[in-house]
Amino acid sequence: MSASVEIKSLSKVFARQETNGTLQALDNINLSVPAGEFITLLGASGCGKSTLLRIIAGLEVPTFGEALFNGEGIRGTDSKRGLVFQEHTLFNWLTVRGNIEFALKSARRHAAKKSEVDSWLELAGLSEFANNFPHQLSGGMRQRAALVRALSVSPEVLLLDEPLGALDSFTRMSLQDELMRLWQERRNTMIMVTHDIDEAIYLSQRIVVMSPRPGRIAKVLEVPMSYPRNRAADDYTALRTQILKFMDFARDEQEEYII
Ligand SMILES: Nc1ncnc2c1ncn2[C@@H]1O[C@H](COP(=O)(O)OP(=O)(O)OP(=O)(O)O)[C@@H](O)[C@H]1O
Ligand SMILES: [Mg+2]
Known part of the structure; x- marks a missing residue:
């Protein structure tokens, strides 16, 4: 079983107690994730990846816009949406x-x-x-x-917040293969946050490149290669270069949204 996730005109503003101001963590995010897709959110620290995942999990509410699970508004947590936190919580x-x-x-x-x-x-x-x-x-x-x-x-949707972040590269690669095997077996929807461009290309069907302050979608890229992917292939390295360019572009475009 898997489910779709839809994000519509979603923004998230946090209050900043230190300055009595606000911080816009997400700005007008629109994203449609069909049931069974493996998609990654890629971007620099602070661009709102965890915030977006926590909204889909039902742990945070959007300030504007909405997040839908199988067409219905997300209200609170549900075991159909599993979350692996960035700080692993056993x-x-x-x-x-x-x-x-x-x-x-x-x-x-x-x-x-x-x-x-x-x-x-x-x-x-x-x-x-x-x-x-x-x-x-x-x-x-x-x-x-x-x-x-x-x-x-x-779970129907698995939300993974840098689940392999603290691993050495060998363990990381073997768990990437396990994740891939499990997803191909069960086809639950995977929404994964990563800093790692290689991991995003190796695993996902689409990559959402985000830019910081405020968190926006800079680009959504299709990964047209079949599985299992060869990390040394020419189209793999070409895509890596393309993503790096978008990430640089995303940095140049950023504005200061902290008030
Ligand atoms: N509960 C909160 N209260 C106030 N500000 C918050 C809160 N949660 C996140 N933020 C702010 O929102 C912005 C986005 O944070 P978020 O954790 O979503 O980023 P991220 O992309 O996951 O970063 P990282 O890659 O470092 O994990 C940051 O500037 C952060 O300070
Ligand atoms: Mg995070």
Whole structure:
């Protein structure tokens, strides 16, 4: 199962207590994500990527405009929209196994089979750490645990906020392959935030390049290559160069919107 997401004329303004002013985090965002698409939001720090994802998750409300899930206005959180936070948030009082079991039980209202939980632990490369608590793991391990916990319940839309950010490049590439495999199997809608141009090209069907202050969509690019993608191919490197140009352009265009 997967679902569509639509963002219509959406803006988000935050109050700034320090100056009694405001900060426009997002300005007139329009984006239509069809069910089953893998799309990434790419842009420099502060351009509103997490804010947009949190609005789709139902954790923030837009100041203007709206966000729709399967054509209906998003109000609050829903297990059909899974979110992996930028700061991976596992339950600290549960072990890695306990975190996965808890997610599966909450989504299905019955306990998962041990063998299923075992296979998620294996995918995360955490079988040997199943009984560890989050504070006993490395940052990368926590991130892997948070990612498989979200994947395990197979939400209709998976919102990923830099889910592989703290990983070394080898682990990162192998989890990119796992993400790809799971998406091709289940075709849930994937909306992923990343700073990493290569990751965006490797995984997504479309790349939304955002520019900061205020957060705007600078360009939406199609990635016309078939999967699995070859990171060394000419069209891959050509697209990387093109995106870099758009990101530079986006920087030149930015205005100061902090009042
Ligand atoms: N709750 C909040 N209150 C006030 N300002 C906020 C809040 N959340 C975000 N902002 C501001 O909105 C802007 C966009 O923040 P956001 O976290 O969405 O950026 P981002 O693109 O995810 O950045 P990064 O790549 O560093 O994670 C920033 O200037 C930030 O300071
Ligand atoms: Mg962010």
